[in-house]
Amino acid sequence: MDGPSDHPELWAFLESLHHGEVLSSRVAAIERFGVFVALDSGPAHPVFPGVGFITLPELSWRRFEAVTDVVRVGQRVSGEFLQFDTWNLEARMSLRATLPDPFQAFADRTAVGQELHGRVTRLVPFGAFVEVGDGIEGLIHLRDLTSTPVAAPSDVVRVGDEVTVVVTEIDRGRRRLSLSRRQDSPATSDTLAPS
Structure with a gap:
């Protein structure tokens, strides 16, 4: 876009913000790539409907189908400042x-090997x-859907089916949960075969 000399008041305001600072705002526009918010403090943006911008992954911890499931135009929101996008x-x-x-x-209340219903x-x-x-989803890999190999998940389950699963891995860093429906999953068979 422009440099510091083109919009000095906006540039100075954005440079004064600190990572982690919570900013109050109002949702100004919803686009397919994210949400523009008009901040309560600071100057207006010369082009965009708001000085603040929230990408889709930063809207919610939960998976959602439509942005309007999370926010609506005109709604008041508070968000944490991540960075100054100088471009x-x-x-x-x-x-x-x-x-x-x-x-x-x-993850705090769940352990590998634990049986869950979902x-x-x-x-x-x-x-x-x-x-x-x-809002917590886990993946049952194709090889863990059943003890016998299948070509597609639809050979075993359908959307909406209630199933019993065993937790095989909890990856806190990547926020991933691995599950199994196999009776001989690594989480449930820790015994060695007799020699």
């Missing part, structure tokens, strides 16, 4: 950073996703 002259922000991560809370939410060529808690 677009905007404050990159995160709504989810101001909320507790439900995955970490789930509902199949979607099928992909390599397996099935199962919701095992409010």
Whole structure:
């Protein structure tokens, strides 16, 4: 866009923000690539509907189908400042950073080998996703859907099916949960075969 000399007041304002600072704003526009927010303080943006911008992954910890499931134009929101985007002259922000991560809370109370009940939410060529808690989904890899090999997840389960699964891995850093439906999963068979 422009440099510091073109919009000195906006540039100075954005440079004064600190990572982690919580900014109050109003949703100004929803686009397919993210959400523009008009900050309560600071100057207006010369081009965009707001000085703040929130990418889709930073809107919520939970998976959502439409942005309007999370925010609506005109809604008041508070977001954590992530960085000054010097190319677009905007404050990159995160709504989810101001909320507790439900995955970490789930991981605190769940162990590998634990049996859970859930509902199949979607099928992909390599397996099935199962919701095992409010907004918590895990993947059953194709090889772990059943003890006998199958070509596609739809050979074994359908979206909406209620299933019992065993937790095989909890990756806190990547926020990934691995599950199995196999009776001989590594989480449930720790004994060695007799020699």
